Amino acid sequence: MNNIQKVLQFISNSSDYVSGEKIATEFSLSRTAIWKIVKNLQNMGYPIKSKMHLGYYYEDTNKLNEFIIRKNLPQNLETINFELHDSLKSTNIRAKELSTNTNTTQNTTPTIIISDQQTGGYGRYGRSFTSPSQTGIYMSILLQTDMNTLNPGLLTTATALAITRTIERVLGVSPQIKWVNDVLVDKKKVVGILTEAVSDIESGSINQVIVGIGINYLSDISLFPLDIQARIGTLKDIVTTKNISRNFFISQILTDFFHLYSTYQSGEFIAEYKEKSNLLFKNVTITQGQNKKMGFVIDIDNKGRLVLEDGTILNSGEVTKIRL
Template identity: 35%
Template sequence: MTTKDEVLGILMRSQGRYVSGEELARRLSLSRNAVWQAVKSLQNEGCSIDAVTRRGYCLTDTPDLLSPQAVEKHFSRRAPCWDVEVRKTVTSTNTVLKAMAESGAPEGKILVAAEQTAGRGRMGRRFYSPAGSGVYMSLLLRPACGPAESLYITTAAAVAVAEAVESVAGREAQIKWVNDVYLRGKKACGILTEAAFDMETKRLSYAVLGIGVNMRAPAGGFPDELEPIVTSVFGEADYDPGKRNRIVAEIVERFWRFYENLDEKAFLKGYRERSFLTGKDVYVVSGAERRPARALDIDDEFRLHVRYENGADEYLQSGEVSVKPRGGAA
């Protein structure tokens, strides 16, 4: 946690009363000048902090910026291992957290960013992650499971995100197999799980669960190529920056509830009920081939059950599926 985060934490816990620079310096083992620098940095980021000679500093309003303290304020429960870190900008939260995992970081590390300069989605696609638009986060997991069960991490996360969106925004969310959360027929959230396999134990060494949520449309709108297929949780009129902290907290809490008993698959019912593809005509994409099919349901292992035009059935464990446009045009 940075000096700025530690100062903000004390001021948030003392909100409404002044804390002297001397007390802050003593509690954090810092110089008075370091405290002053941290306060100025927080003020520049939008925190309402009064500074009064011989009284100290007072946080006069709960800040809207992303911060560990603001996220933690929304936890109704807390696992001992959770460690929230917030950065203004990263290349990719998954990339940064994977490096931490390789260096031995423990399970429960949560990295949150307001911007990604090299965000990634499935199949190497770029994940558009501008500042002031979304919230981007990754969780470090060290599950006691093999590769086959790792799909449960992604599907549990999809249900957790959908539940969090419904709770925070009051809007019905759907899940497009296997890892996208949809609102009003468009993608509002993407999920990317990356893992390292331990050959000796035949289990995952670690998994990094990445989640990107479009909280509002970026200034000037989404790029032309994304506009027809993506949306945001909030419109400009009902967007509240403070809800970024709440949605991070709700996603973490809801996911962890599933993760603690992953093999019980308590999230299966919620996944099925929110399935965006069930009952739709789709294309199953494999390289350049696009086979028309109908999506029938989700089975107990979260495989997508499809039936091709020739009557053959297949249960898809992974892959790419797109909704067939009305009228059948490609």
Template identity: 50%
Template sequence: MKTTTRVLELLSSTSTYLSGQQIADQLQLSRTAVWKAIKALQDKGYAIKSKAHVGYCYVDDNTLNETLIKQNLNNSLDLDILLYDSLPSTNLKAKELSLDPTLKRPVVLIADQQTAGYGRYQRSFLSPKKTGIYLSILLDNDQVDFDPGLLTTATAIAVTRTLEKLFPITPSIKWVNDVLVDGKKICGILTEGIADLETQTLSQIVIGTGINFATPMTAFPPKLHQRIGSLAPYLAKTSVSRNQFIAEYLNQFFDIYQNYATGNFMPEYRAHCELIGKQVTIEQGQKQFNAKVSDINDHGALVLADGRILSSGEITKIRKE
């Protein structure tokens, strides 16, 4: 393990100041090695405060930190967490890692920035550095009849539970994969499968989540401001960091995931969904039509008033009554 990593882990595990000598003694390093490691961490952006004759103290200022994330995970979770300064896409990287047999599952990939983030239908997902949460989970799949819609809806509930636990927020869900706060999208979810060509089965799953956490609205084109939102206004009133949010989201996700195939969370999903009973415009491929939504079934599919059941598509407009 690198000296910088060891020093960061030690400082992250305490809220008090540690002297350079205490750090050196605990890690069996020289004072010079400690000083160089702290300087390197500060240069990389970690908020390590120093006080003369007292020592050093780490401050969680939203810089991604594996130690802080793991400290806030449920004791039952044993996850491989991989942090990246920048990736084209966490989902794409997860697909690459799916070929590595030495990595145990699940694997959590988190990037500080995405340069080619994408959502459904390959639409671009803006992912500016240091402010958002761009996270993918690589999972083995042992289900013969894997239901991607049900996993996407389960993930949406993991996000809403996290929001409700950490903020004074009542989020809503726009079928099938968007989580909204104050009527604006702050989170998108994308579930993708990885096929085993030899067995012709779906061997692994990638579930990607992109969240506008501390992202300022100036990061988005003005034409998106009516539809896209951010948690930034709520962060000003709380001390929640990206590391805390990520840990709580992972806690909620894996709590649901162990039994998600039962669909026992669907009543909660329906309660958060803003579509039931509404007249909407639906787009499927090149086709667009109007319909009334009567329900969402236990597989996360849209049930229309005329009896049709849709497992895919996009709601492009919700009519106000």
């Protein structure tokens, strides 16, 4: 970690103004050097306030900051790895690049990739995921696993529930989940989830999993293509009222995600997931590739699969219509 990062971390972790003299003493630098470093950080967009006789204070606003995220994580997550970027084609693509790195594959610690913008974000079936700069949360979680089999659908449902818990607790609203990967607020999609498995070419076993999360956090709907504006929503009004930074919200998502991840394969969370589902006891149309299936939803089983009244069990697909 260079001196710029050390100073940023020190100021970010301080709960009040910290003097330039104290920072200089901490890192054996001159006060002039600290002043120059802080100016550099301010020019990079970090919201550091300066006040005569008091020093420097980090006012957590909209700038992504690994140290602010870490500060709000529980102790059991303090060792996870982070990569923060101003722009990426896709955080999932970056996670796939890391998955082939020898150092990454030998390290069992999860890696979190976050970008302020995605230029080629994508969702299920390769659909484009609009990712405007400085407004959304675009994050991928790269996980190591020694499992020979994996239920991506169950992991996706667990992730959806974790995010609804975060939205409920932090923002005070009650989302619904549209099976299998969308979180809705006021019946409009605010969160998309894409789980991808990375398999070993030689053995064919799944040794890594990527959970991609996209959230319209402070997003303005006008920034999205016209053909989807009627279907998507944003947390902007709620977030602005509550004044919750992206950094804090990210830390809460990770807290809820890893709490569920440790036991998600048991399916114990499904009862709570069903309480938040918007599909139970409704007629739906599910699309799987070129095929369509219509039916009445009677259950979501402990593997996260959709159960229809006629006995059909679906572990994947897209719900394209919902009727009472």
